[in-house]
Amino acid sequence: MGSDAVLEVTGLRKAFRGIRGGRRVAVDGLDMTVPAGVVHGFLGPNGSGKTTTLRIVLGLVRADAGAARMLGRPVPAALPAVLRQVGAIVEQPQFFPAFSGRRNLRSLAGIAGLPPGRVEEVLELVGLRDRAKDRYKTYSLGMKQRLAIGAALLRSPRLLILDEPMNGLDPAGIHEVRETMRRLTREGASVLLSSHILAEVEQVCDSVSIISRGRHVRSGSVSEVLAGRPSGEVLIRIAAPEEGIQILTEAGFGARRDGTQVRVSGVTDPALVTERLAQRGHYLAELTPVRADLESVFLELTGPTEARPEPERKEGTQ
Numbered sequence: 001m002g003s004d005a006v007l008e009v010t011g012l013r014k015a016f017r018g019i020r021g022g023r024r025v026a027v028d029g030l031d032m033t034v035p036a037g038v039v040h041g042f043l044g045p046n047g048s049g050k051t052t053t054l055r056i057v058l059g060l061v062r063a064d065a066g067a068a069r070m071l072g073r074p075v076p077a078a079l080p081a082v083l084r085q086v087g088a089i090v091e092q093p094q095f096f097p098a099f100s101g102r103r104n105l106r107s108l109a110g111i112a113g114l115p116p117g118r119v120e121e122v123l124e125l126v127g128l129r130d131r132a133k134d135r136y137k138t139y140s141l142g143m144k145q146r147l148a149i150g151a152a153l154l155r156s157p158r159l160l161i162l163d164e165p166m167n168g169l170d171p172a173g174i175h176e177v178r179e180t181m182r183r184l185t186r187e188g189a190s191v192l193l194s195s196h197i198l199a200e201v202e203q204v205c206d207s208v209s210i211i212s213r214g215r216h217v218r219s220g221s222v223s224e225v226l227a228g229r230p231s232g233e234v235l236i237r238i239a240a241p242e243e244g245i246q247i248l249t250e251a252g253f254g255a256r257r258d259g260t261q262v263r264v265s266g267v268t269d270p271a272l273v274t275e276r277l278a279q280r281g282h283y284l285a286e287l288t289p290v291r292a293d294l295e296s297v298f299l300e301l302t303g304p305t306e307a308r309p310e311p312e313r314k315e316g317t318q
């Protein structure tokens with residue numbers, strides 16, 4: 001394995017018992033490498049196996065096949081040692097509803113043998129200092145989420161694993177979580193963040209692994225994943241847009257007004273757009289290729305996700 005990886009899974013597989021005695025394959029031979037020192041996005045549609053994968057590497061569920069290494073050690077075998085250096089929120093953490101946020105963290109810190117001062121640092125880090133003395137049950141969803149992140153940060157983890165950490169957070173809360181993750185990586189820690197929301201990953205992650213139906217489909221830096229993926233669209237500016245649209249439509253392109261410009265689709269070679277228009281006496285003032293965004297790459301790689309029946313496989317057919 002690459003020595004720079006904080007997590008590497010190979011051939012990971014997990015099937016759950018489905019209806020009619022069938023097997024539902026949640027993780028289907030997954031390979032994934034999470035590099036050190038970055039915020040890495042673990043991206044996939046609903047039901048694609050993200051939570052199951054994270055539960056496997058944290059020892060909450062047993063894989064049927066495959067191997068995983070976390071912080072260089074095989075897991076689950078080495079989990080007792082490895083977990084000291086890992087903070088995770090995968091399951092909803094259990095806090096005492098009648099205890100304050102501070103008291104909840106203090107009891108967790110006590111179990112971990114950490115000084116109360118660490119609790120104050122963490123409360124500051126997650127922006128809960130002002131509400132630390134209030135009972136947990138009076139917290140908003142976002143505050144509960146931040147307390148959970150605080151709990152995961154208590155031990156100053158080398159690796160922080162967060163399953164959909166932005167759920168239920170308002171923009172300010174999302175901003176704080178993002179800042180917290182960036183700060184952690186500046187301090188040398190690594191973050192693995194699962195999400196099914198692209199914009200979230202695009203904004204905070206350095207690199208990404210995309211999965212679909214329990215399988216790895218693509219990974220790399222966010223820019224690598226986008227690289228070499230022209231959208232097939234260009235924006236052009238011409239003096240007579242309506243005539244230009246007609247010429248381009250006749251030539252087989254898609255063309256429509258987009259503000260003061262014309263958006264041309266179905267473009268494999270922008271030179272053809274220039275040529276067609278010039279042949280008819282129209283000259284471009286501007287031509288800008290439209291960059292594929294992560295959203296379209298994601299949809300292209302993972303296929304439609306809405307109302308897709310779960311892959312159901314009978315035992316013995318695998």
Ligand SMILES: Nc1ncnc2c1ncn2[C@@H]1O[C@H](COP(=O)(O)OP(=O)(O)OP(=O)(O)O)[C@@H](O)[C@H]1O
Pocket residue numbers: 016017024025026044045046047048049050051052053195196310
């Ligand atoms: N304990 C379980 N028993 C049966 N099936 C399960 C169990 N846990 C997960 N699954 C199934 O495994 C598949 C993957 O689920 P998983 O929760 O890992 O997906 P996910 O990528 O985390 O989705 P989401 O984005 O909705 O959180 C789904 O089809 C799910 O129904």
Ligand SMILES: [Mg+2]
Pocket residue numbers: 050051052163
């Ligand atoms: Mg999940």
